[in-house]
Amino acid sequence: MFLDRKEREYLARLEPGRPISIRGGKIAVADIVGREEGTAVRSSFNEPFLVFRPSLPQLIPNLPRSAQVIYPKDIGPILIWADLFPGARVVEAGVGVGALSMALLRAIGDDGQLISYEIREDFAELAQKSVARYFGPTPNWTVKIGDVAAELAETGVDRVVLDLPEPWQVIDAAWKALRPGGILLCYLPTVLQIKTLVDALRDYNRFACIETSESLMRFWHFKGMSARPQHRMVAHTGFITSARRLADDQKDIPRAP
Numbered sequence: 001m002f003l004d005r006k007e008r009e010y011l012a013r014l015e016p017g018r019p020i021s022i023r024g025g026k027i028a029v030a031d032i033v034g035r036e037e038g039t040a041v042r043s044s045f046n047e048p049f050l051v052f053r054p055s056l057p058q059l060i061p062n063l064p065r066s067a068q069v070i071y072p073k074d075i076g077p078i079l080i081w082a083d084l085f086p087g088a089r090v091v092e093a094g095v096g097v098g099a100l101s102m103a104l105l106r107a108i109g110d111d112g113q114l115i116s117y118e119i120r121e122d123f124a125e126l127a128q129k130s131v132a133r134y135f136g137p138t139p140n141w142t143v144k145i146g147d148v149a150a151e152l153a154e155t156g157v158d159r160v161v162l163d164l165p166e167p168w169q170v171i172d173a174a175w176k177a178l179r180p181g182g183i184l185l186c187y188l189p190t191v192l193q194i195k196t197l198v199d200a201l202r203d204y205n206r207f208a209c210i211e212t213s214e215s216l217m218r219f220w221h222f223k224g225m226s227a228r229p230q231h232r233m234v235a236h237t238g239f240i241t242s243a244r245r246l247a248d249d250q251k252d253i254p255r256a257p
């Protein structure tokens with residue numbers, strides 16, 4: 001990640017012998033390799049750029065886009081509300097740009113397993129290329145092409161994470177895939193979708209702890225004595241709904257008499 005004087009971001013991958021080109025200026029790869037992150041290099045136009053390996057919040061907005069990508073502000077809460085842990089076996093759908101896949105892969109670590117369903121082969125291909133290019137090798141990631149509602153074949157998984165428009169179609173398949181106590185987490189942009197999902201989960205009656213939330217993140221501006229929230233913010237992205245699978249022989253949620 002190259003940052004100019006105004007901290008504008010330019011994402012590039014270093015390849016031996018291939019200079020980086022930013023705004024017409026060239027930077028030799030040999031000037032970067034072997035130096036510490038956070039070092040400034042100069043382009044052939046004498047313009048300085050700070051160089052870092054990208055963090056996930058820097059990488060995600062700069063990934064090549066096919067579908068709508070999840071914002072980093074939502075990925076943090078998703079990882080906690082889905083209670084991801086090293087070694088977890090996780091089913092995800094759809095893959096989209098692969099942003100959430102990268103965060104899930106990082107959270108489950110080398111001992112975990114991620115199986116991701118994507119209905120569009122072209123999206124899956126682009127996402128796999130981005131993950132290979134910017135995240136690295138992922139021997140514990142399997143991408144399956146198909147409709148997750150119809151094709152979900154795994155059983156005994158710890159988590160099912162859905163970022164697709166009609167997750168209520170996947171509730172039964174998710175219940176069958178999850179182990180008892182496993183967590184289903186769905187990410188949806190609109191209220192009517194959330195309402196449909198929550199109603200469907202309640203009717204299904206074999207998930208407990210159904211919770212919906214949204215996160216608002218406001219960046220702040222600090223310059224001299226001017227310390228205030230930034231004027232603009234991303235006011236709405238999506239809602240997170242999570243639920244826990246009941247035991248196999250628990251047919252419904254116990255209710256107060």
Ligand SMILES: C[S@@+](CC[C@H](N)C(=O)[O-])C[C@H]1O[C@@H](n2cnc3c(N)ncnc32)[C@H](O)[C@@H]1O
Nearest residue numbers: 067070094096097098099100118119147148163
């Ligand atoms: C909003 S995007 C997902 C973005 C992704 N979470 C990311 O971080 O880049 C939704 C994706 O779900 C896929 N999709 C929609 N319905 C699906 C289904 N029934 N089964 C599998 N994938 C599906 C779409 O093709 C699209 O790529």
